[in-house]
Amino acid sequence: xxxxxxxxxxxxxxxxxxxxxxxxxxxxxxxxxxxxxxxxxxxxxxxxxxxxxxxxxxxxxxxxxxxxxxxxxxxxxxxxxxxxxxxxxxxxxxxxxxxxxxxxxxxxxxxxxxxxxxxxxxxxxxxxxxxxxxxxxxxxxxxxxxxxxxxxxxxxxxxxxxxxxxxxxxxxxxxxxxxxx
Numbered sequence: 001x002x003x004x005x006x007x008x009x010x011x012x013x014x015x016x017x018x019x020x021x022x023x024x025x026x027x028x029x030x031x032x033x034x035x036x037x038x039x040x041x042x043x044x045x046x047x048x049x050x051x052x053x054x055x056x057x058x059x060x061x062x063x064x065x066x067x068x069x070x071x072x073x074x075x076x077x078x079x080x081x082x083x084x085x086x087x088x089x090x091x092x093x094x095x096x097x098x099x100x101x102x103x104x105x106x107x108x109x110x111x112x113x114x115x116x117x118x119x120x121x122x123x124x125x126x127x128x129x130x131x132x133x134x135x136x137x138x139x140x141x142x143x144x145x146x147x148x149x150x151x152x153x154x155x156x157x158x159x160x161x162x163x164x165x166x167x168x169x170x171x172x173x174x175x176x177x178x179x180x181x
Contacts, residue, residue, distance in 0.1 A: 007143065011134070041072070042063075042064055042115035042141075044085065044087070045143075046085050046087070046137075046139040046142045046148075047073050047074075047142075047144060048083040048085075049142045049143070049144065049145050049147075049148035050074065050085055050137060050142045050148045050151060050152065051063075051074065052145065052148070053142075053145065053148035053149045053151065054074070054152045054155060056149070056152065057149075057152045057153065057155075057156045058156075059152070059155060059156065059159070061074045061075060061076050061083075062074075062075040062076075062077055063075070065082075068082060068127060068130075068132070069079035069122075069123040069127055069130075070082075070084065070119075070120065070122075070123025070124065070126070070127065072084055072127070072134075073085045079133070079159070080131060080132045080133060081132065081133045081134075081135065082127050082132050082133070082134050082135070083134075083135045083136075083137060084120070084124075084134070084135070084136045084137070085137050085138075085139070085142065086120070086136055086137070086138055086139065087139045088138055088139045088140050089139075090113075090116055091116055091117065091120060091138075092116070092117050092140070093138045093140065096140055098139065098140060102115075119137075125134075137151060158179050
C-alpha cells in the first residue's frame with residue numbers, strides 16, 4: 001500500500017519507514033523556466049543606480065558595447081575603460097553574503113558558477129589585451145543610490161588624478177598644445 005502512494009523517487013530507510021523525496025520546486029517546470037528567463041541581463045537595478053550616479057557627477061558613457069568581449073555594461077570610450085556591474089550571486093563575489101551556494105543540485109550550480117567566473121576572466125583578459133582598463137563593480141557596492149554615488153565619486157576622483165583610472169592629463173595636454181597653434 002505504501003509503495004503505491006509513494007513518489008517513485010521515495011525510498012525506505014533502514015528501519016523500514018518510507019522516506020519521501022520531496023521536490024525542491026513548488027512551481028511547474030514551465031513556470032520556473034519563464035521566471036528564470038525574466039532575470040535581467042541588462043538594465044538591472046544595480047546597473048541603473050550606478051548609471052544614474054555617474055550621470056549626476058557629469059560622466060558620460062556608452063552602454064553594452066557588443067563589439068567588445070563580454071559586452072561591458074558601461075563603457076568610457078575615450079578613456080578605454082570597460083565597467084562590468086556583476087551580480088554577487090551569479091558571478092561569485094567572494095566573502096559576500098549574497099554569493100550563497102544552493103544546497104540542491106550543488107554540483108550543477110558549482111559547475112555553472114565556475115563557467116560564469118571563467119567566462120568573466122576570459123572577457124577581462126581579452127579586453128586588457130586590447131588595451132582597455134577593466135573595472136568590476138559588484139551588486140552589493142551599488143545596491144542603493146547612496147552607495148552608487150560613492151562609487152561614482154571614486155570614478156570622478158580617479159579621472160582627475162594623473163594615475164587614476166583614466167589618462168586624462170595626456171589628453172588635456174594635447175588640447176592645450178593645439179589651442180596655442
